[in-house]
Amino acid sequence: MAERDFLADFAALSRIGATAGGGVHREAATAEDGAARRWLCSWFERHGLHTAVDEVGNMYGSAEWLPGAPSVLVGSHLDSQPTAGRFDGAYGVLAAVHAVAAARDAVTAGTVVPMYNLAVVNWFNEEGSRFSPSLMGSGVYVGAFDVESTLAVTDRAGVTVGEALADIGFAGTDPMPPAVSYAEIHIEQGRILQDTGTDIGIVTANWAARKYSVTVHGAQAHTGATHLADRHDALIGASRLVLAVRELAEAFEPGQLLGSVGRFTVSPNSPVVVPGTVTLAVDLRSADPDVLDKAHEQFLAVVDAVNNDGEVAVEIDSLSLRPSTRYQSSGIVLAEAAAGRAGLSSRRMSTMAGHDSVNLKDVVPTVMLFVPSDAGISHNEAEYTADQDLLNGVAMLTEVVTALLTRGSAG
Amino acid sequence: MAERDFLADFAALSRIGATAGGGVHREAATAEDGAARRWLCSWFERHGLHTAVDEVGNMYGSAEWLPGAPSVLVGSHLDSQPTAGRFDGAYGVLAAVHAVAAARDAVTAGTVVPMYNLAVVNWFNEEGSRFSPSLMGSGVYVGAFDVESTLAVTDRAGVTVGEALADIGFAGTDPMPPAVSYAEIHIEQGRILQDTGTDIGIVTANWAARKYSVTVHGAQAHTGATHLADRHDALIGASRLVLAVRELAEAFEPGQLLGSVGRFTVSPNSPVVVPGTVTLAVDLRSADPDVLDKAHEQFLAVVDAVNNDGEVAVEIDSLSLRPSTRYQSSGIVLAEAAAGRAGLSSRRMSTMAGHDSVNLKDVVPTVMLFVPSDAGISHNEAEYTADQDLLNGVAMLTEVVTALLTRGSAG
Numbered sequence: 103m104a105e106r107d108f109l110a111d112f113a114a115l116s117r118i119g120a121t122a123g124g125g126v127h128r129e130a131a132t133a134e135d136g137a138a139r140r141w142l143c144s145w146f147e148r149h150g151l152h153t154a155v156d157e158v159g160n161m162y163g164s165a166e167w168l169p170g171a172p173s174v175l176v177g178s179h180l181d182s183q184p185t186a187g188r189f190d191g192a193y194g195v196l197a198a199v200h201a202v203a204a205a206r207d208a209v210t211a212g213t214v215v216p217m218y219n220l221a222v223v224n225w226f227n228e229e230g231s232r233f234s235p236s237l238m239g240s241g242v243y244v245g246a247f248d249v250e251s252t253l254a255v256t257d258r259a260g261v262t263v264g265e266a267l268a269d270i271g272f273a274g275t276d277p278m279p280p281a282v283s284y285a286e287i288h289i290e291q292g293r294i295l296q297d298t299g300t301d302i303g304i305v306t307a308n309w310a311a312r313k314y315s316v317t318v319h320g321a322q323a324h325t326g327a328t329h330l331a332d333r334h335d336a337l338i339g340a341s342r343l344v345l346a347v348r349e350l351a352e353a354f355e356p357g358q359l360l361g362s363v364g365r366f367t368v369s370p371n372s373p374v375v376v377p378g379t380v381t382l383a384v385d386l387r388s389a390d391p392d393v394l395d396k397a398h399e400q401f402l403a404v405v406d407a408v409n410n411d412g413e414v415a416v417e418i419d420s421l422s423l424r425p426s427t428r429y430q431s432s433g434i435v436l437a438e439a440a441a442g443r444a445g446l447s448s449r450r451m452s453t454m455a456g457h458d459s460v461n462l463k464d465v466v467p468t469v470m471l472f473v474p475s476d477a478g479i480s481h482n483e484a485e486y487t488a489d490q491d492l493l494n495g496v497a498m499l500t501e502v503v504t505a506l507l508t509r510g511s512a513g
Numbered sequence: 514m515a516e517r518d519f520l521a522d523f524a525a526l527s528r529i530g531a532t533a534g535g536g537v538h539r540e541a542a543t544a545e546d547g548a549a550r551r552w553l554c555s556w557f558e559r560h561g562l563h564t565a566v567d568e569v570g571n572m573y574g575s576a577e578w579l580p581g582a583p584s585v586l587v588g589s590h591l592d593s594q595p596t597a598g599r600f601d602g603a604y605g606v607l608a609a610v611h612a613v614a615a616a617r618d619a620v621t622a623g624t625v626v627p628m629y630n631l632a633v634v635n636w637f638n639e640e641g642s643r644f645s646p647s648l649m650g651s652g653v654y655v656g657a658f659d660v661e662s663t664l665a666v667t668d669r670a671g672v673t674v675g676e677a678l679a680d681i682g683f684a685g686t687d688p689m690p691p692a693v694s695y696a697e698i699h700i701e702q703g704r705i706l707q708d709t710g711t712d713i714g715i716v717t718a719n720w721a722a723r724k725y726s727v728t729v730h731g732a733q734a735h736t737g738a739t740h741l742a743d744r745h746d747a748l749i750g751a752s753r754l755v756l757a758v759r760e761l762a763e764a765f766e767p768g769q770l771l772g773s774v775g776r777f778t779v780s781p782n783s784p785v786v787v788p789g790t791v792t793l794a795v796d797l798r799s800a801d802p803d804v805l806d807k808a809h810e811q812f813l814a815v816v817d818a819v820n821n822d823g824e825v826a827v828e829i830d831s832l833s834l835r836p837s838t839r840y841q842s843s844g845i846v847l848a849e850a851a852a853g854r855a856g857l858s859s860r861r862m863s864t865m866a867g868h869d870s871v872n873l874k875d876v877v878p879t880v881m882l883f884v885p886s887d888a889g890i891s892h893n894e895a896e897y898t899a900d901q902d903l904l905n906g907v908a909m910l911t912e913v914v915t916a917l918l919t920r921g922s923a924g
Contacts, residue, residue: 365784
C-alpha cells in the first residue's frame with residue numbers, strides 16, 4: 103500500500119546520517135549527503151525514473167513522454183543543517199518522488215493525459231551551512247549564480263564545491279531540464295497550521311530577508327596581563343552587536359521582525375588571549391518590506407554606535423537582500439482546488455524561511471505547500487511532523503502535480 | 514662577541530614558525546614547536562650541554578660536575594599562543610641557554626666553584642592554547658599533574674598529548690633532573706618597567722586567578738522561521754555573560770581586577786541556525802585575594818541572573834583557583850644583589866600572567882625576573898622588547914644563575 107511504502111521510505115532515508123537525538127546531520131556534499139543521494143538514485147532506478155545530475159550537483163529523476171517538451175519540476179533538498187531535523191527538505195524530496203511516481207502511473211494507465219514531461223529534483227546545497235550562500239543549486243538553475251564561480255566556492259577547510267561534488271561522485275554533466283512549472287512541499291517550521299488545525303498551507307509570498315557578514319576587529323592581548331583600559335576586545339564589540347540585534351527585533355510588534363546571529367567565530371579562540379577578531383552572520387527578516395528597511399537602518403546605526411565606542415572597529419563585509427515577492431496567483435488557486443479534491447483543509451500564508459521555490463517562482467509558475475510542524479521546531483533534532491500530516495501532504499502534492507501536468511486543459 | 518651571538522640566536526629562533534605580522538605561531542607539539550625544539554637540541558650539542566627529554570616533553574640541556582647532586586634549573590617555554598609575539602617564553606629559554614653556558618664556562622675556567630649541577634629547561638605547553646590546562650610540563654614536574662592523565666589530554670581534533678609529542682619526536686623517557694632552585698626571565702607583558710624606566714623587574718608574588726569553563730545551553734532553531742518568543746538562543750545568554758564579566762571588572766578600581774572571555778565556541782555555527790550551545794572560558798585575576806573572592810561571588814550572581822531570565826541554562830563545567838603566593842624572600846634578595854653587581858636598576862613587582870615559575874616556587878626557591886615590554890603588548894604579533902633590554906636580562910640572569918650555583922657559600 104502506497105502510504106505504508108511512503109512511511110517505510112521516509113524511515114529508511116532518515117537513517118542516513120542519523121544523529122543520536124533523532125535528527126540527521128547531512129551537510130551538502132558530505133559523505134552523508136552522498137549516501138542519501140545514492141539512496142535516491144536507487145529509488146529512481148527501481149521505479150523507472152531516469153536519473154540525471156547537472157554540473158552543480160542538482161539531481162533529477164524524470165519521466166518523459168513528450169520529447170523536447172519542458173517538465174513539471176517537483177522537489178526540495180536532501181542536504182541538512184548540522185544536527186538538524188529529519189523532515190526539513192528530505193520530506194519534500196520524498197513527497198515529490200511519490201507524487202511524481204503516482205502521476206506517472208496515472209499517465210501510464212491512461213487516466214491522465216500529460217501536456218509536459220515530469221521530473222523530481224533534489225537541489226544541491228539548499229541549507230548553505232557548509233558552502234555559502236544557501237539556495238545554491240536552485241540559484242544556478244534560475245541563473246542567479248553562474249556555474250563556474252559556484253563550483254569555486256570553498257568551505258571552511260578550503261574544499262571547493264567542485265571538489266566536494268567529485269568526492270561524493272555527483273559532479274554531473276547532464277543538462278538542466280527546462281521547467282514549465284515547479285511545485286515543492288515542506289514542513290511549515292512555524293505553528294500556524296498546528297494552532298489553527300489546518301492540513302495544508304498554501305504559500306502566497308516569502309518574507310524579505312537581509313543578511314550581513316560582519317567582522318569585528320580588535321587587538322589580540324593577554325587576558326592575564328593587559329589592563330582593561332588597554333584592551334580592544336573583539337568579543338566585547340561582537341557581543342554588543344548580538345544583543346543589539348535582539349533588542350532591535352524585540353522593539354517591533356511581536357511577529358513583525360526576526361533578528362538573529364547564527365554564525366559567530368572567534369579568533370584566535372584561546373583561553374588566555376583577548377579575542378582579536380570575531381566574524382558574525384546577522385539575519386533580519388520581515389514579511390513587511392518597510393519594517394525590514396527600518397530594521398536595516400537601525401542595524402546600521404547599531405554598527406555605528408559600536409564602532410564609535412572606542413573598543414573595536416566593525417566592518418560590514420557583505421550584505422544581501424532577498425526581497426519579499428509573491429507566488430503566482432494561478433498556482434495558489436490551482437492548489438486550493440487540489441486541496442478541495444483531496445478533502446484537505448487549507449489556508450494561505452507566507453513563508454518566513456527561504457526555500458528553493460523562492461528562486462523558482464522568479465522564472466516559472468510555482469506552487470509552495472506546507473504541512474504542519476509540531477510546535478514550529480526547526481533546524482533542531484526534535485523537529486516533528488505526524489505521519490498523517492506527512493501522508494496528507496503527499497496526497498496534496500500528487501493532486502497539484504497532476505493538475506500542473508494537465509494545466510493546458512485545466513487553465 | 515656574546516651579545517652579538519645572543520641576538521643572532523634570537524633572530525634565528527624567531528624565524529621558526531614566523532608569521533607575516535612579525536610574530537610566531539608555535540603551539541605546543543605542533544610541527545613548528547618541533548622545529549624550535551630541534552633547533553634548541555642542536556644548540557645544546559654545539560655548546561656541550563647534555564640533552565634529555567622527559568615523559569611529558571620537557572627538554573633539559575645540562576652540565577654536570579657533581580654526580581647525584583641536584584641542579585639549578587633555568588628556563589621558560591618555546592611554545593606560543595596562536596599568532597603570538599616572538600618574545601613570550603622563547604626569550605626566557607634563550608636567555609637561560611646563554612646564562613647557563615656562561616656559568617658553565619666560568620666553572621670550567623675555575624672562576625666559579627659550583628655547589629650543584631646546572632640545567633636549562635624548556636617546559637612543555639606553558640601556553641595551554643592547544644592542550645588545556647596551561648603550565649602543563651612544569652605542573653607535572655612539581656607533581657600537580659600526573660604523567661598518565663597528562664599524556665591523555667586531547668586537543669580539539671582529538672589528538673592526545675602523547676601522540677602529538679611522538680609525532681614531533683619528543684616523547685622522551687629520561688628522568689626529570691631534581692632541582693635545588695629555579696630561575697626564569699620573561700618579558701613583563703605590562704608597562705610598569707617601561708613607564709618607570711627600570712631595567713629589571715624582580716617578581717615577589719603572582720596575581721591570583723580564577724578560571725571557569727562555562728556552557729550555555731539553548732535550543733537550535735531556524736533564524737528565519739522561529740519567533741523570538743519561542744527562542745532559547747545560546748548566543749544571547751553567552752553574550753550577556755561576556756558583557757557582564759567586563760562590567761564586573763570595570764566596577765573595581767582601575768588595575769584591581771582583570772576579567773576576560775578568551776575562548777568562545779558557538780554550535781552549530783551556521784548562518785541560519787539559532788545557536789544551540791556556546792562554550793566559553795572566563796578568566797578573572799587580581800593581586801588581591803579579597804578582590805578576587807568578591808569578583809567570584811559576583812560572577813556566580815551573574816550566572817544565576819542569566820540562568821533565571823528564561824532564555825538559556827548556564828552551567829559551570831569546571832573552575833579552578835590559582836592562589837596568589839609569594840616568591841621566596843631569599844631569591845628576591847639574591848636577585849637585588851645580582852642587579853647591583855650587573856649595574857642594572859630593578860624594582861619589586863608582582864606578575865599578573867602565569868609562568869612556569871609559579872609552579873616551581875611551590876617546590877624550590879625560585880627567582881622570577883622581568884625585562885621591559887613595549888607598551889605592555891602581549892599575546893600579539895606586535896609584542897616588542899628592545900635589544901638592549903634583552904641583553905640586560907641575559908646579563909642579569911647570568912649573575913643570578915652564578916649566585917644560585919654558589920649559594921651554599923653566598924647564603
